[in-house]
Amino acid sequence: MTLRTRYLRDRTIEVALVLLTLLVVVPLFIIILYVIMNGFSALNFSFFTEELGSPARAMQGRPTGLMHSIIGTIVIDLVALVMAVPFGIATGIMMSEYQEHPFAPVARLMTSTLNGMPAVLMGLLAYALVVKNTGGFSALAGSVALAFVMVPIIARTTESVLRVTPWNLREAGLSLGLPRWKVTTALVLPAARAGVVTGILIAFARAAGEAAPLLLTSFGNNYLSFNLTQPMDTLPQRLYSLAISPYKQWHAMGWGGAIILLLFVMVTFFVGRLVIRKLEKESHA
């Protein structure tokens, strides 16, 4: 093979790679563009202050909105977070700080298994455990399902972050005569604080975008509700219902909901990402 053909082949490959990259990147911009274009025109004041109500309300042009879905998302996700954080962090600590414990490898296997599970199965499990035993769809069941989604993510990021905190820190603490739990809670966790919080943020963002488990557990509600034992509305599940509904006005509201959900999820996700990048740089240095 002559040098010329080798260079020619190199060039051809480069062009092909650029084209493939465009093929992946362009649809993304199309999606974002459509959501932004259709979403902003659907947003107005009543979108944030009114409940959805019956379809007739939208058809007659009376003010309706997704205020109840936005509030419901916040309530259900926060309750889920409160439930998931202790379990997630404890499992992370188990996998990183108690590596000699017989449960540590089991916990690692189970965490990665759960991490790979489709969220819809978390919904089925929460339905069988909570909805069936309490006698009806409820916001609480939704929170349980989302907590199932969050726990393995928090556990895994906590483990990774704890493991990259310098080993000297633990040795220093132990050599000063600190008991092991003090080393973990007073030295290792504070040093890894930013990373642990990031893991929680990422888990929160991931769960906030999940519709499947909520459709099977918190069900949805056209009106505002703060009762955890009753069905409650959430944005992702409402988006699905609006999109498959036969009403034009509801479709427009779906775009409005999509832009709110997209902004919410992406901002959370990227704040988390930035912190992780920063941590990675620090641990390289």
Place this chain on the structure above:
Amino acid sequence: MTDIAVRSGPPSGAGLQLNTGRLTAARYRAPGDRAFKTVVVALSSAVILLAIAMAVVIYLEAAPTFRAFGYLSFLSETTWDPVAAVHGALPFILGTLLTSFSALALAVIPALGVAIFSSEYAAPPLAALINYTVDLLAAIPSVVIGLWGIFNFAPQMRDAVYMPIYLWALEEAEWMLPIIGAPSTYNFVTATLILALMIVPYTVALSRDAIGQVPREQREAAWALGATRWEVLRKAVLPYARTGIIAGILLSLARALGETMAVAMLIGNRNRLPFTLFGPAATMPSVIINEFREAVEPLHYSSIMAVGFYLFFVTIGINLLASWVQQKLSLSKGAV
């Protein structure tokens, strides 16, 4: 999602078992230590139990279906008709496998292209921009992509692609008709294309990690022999990263198998075989989402749970296969 790579650890795997002196041993039996450890063990056992509960509970909920139809005939029955109380999972299993493997086939080459371009060809700022964009794609909630698909992608594809092909086949190639079927807005091809788009970011991120693990020296040696960029890639980088890339592809496949909302919104929900390319179909997650809320009959309910049970096993199988491949990678590292 990129995790922080595990770098440091206890020196030579010694762990924290410093039971050398009486003093330290006594320290570790301190009440605070015991209490803390108990809490950690209790909370993490709950997580272990959760994974086991998932298999057990879903199995128990599905038991009536397995009793009524048997494990294998539930798998091979081609009809799913809740009204007639006949439940077979074959349409959904085939639907899941066909959409996932087709989507994977579509996604792998572009995804590898992006990963190679951003890690080997692009200047650092451009590479950062590409990585950022691809991560953005992974962050978009599935239901938002489904919404775009319903209102935008699917109708446009029907008018611009499916209808012309169908009309052409009607005149010129009648033998194709049984394969492509009459075009409906929400169909197999639409769902597969969206699915491919949705797994690309995972394949990209995982192959990028695999390529990133190739040592610098490997590349420099090839450069020093006068290789072009493509030859460096082809001969030095890709063979080294191969196992990692394969594991990444398997994990992306697991993603595709479980992808729920966008597929459920775009596949059109047809519960019996045969499926056609431009006609509606169904997958395991899509039937769970679309029928669960209407499942009042106990047998219907338990059959949906049974579909979930099989989905659990397919996913776990692919995940275990991926981690086995990855393990092979770490074992062969010294040898390569």
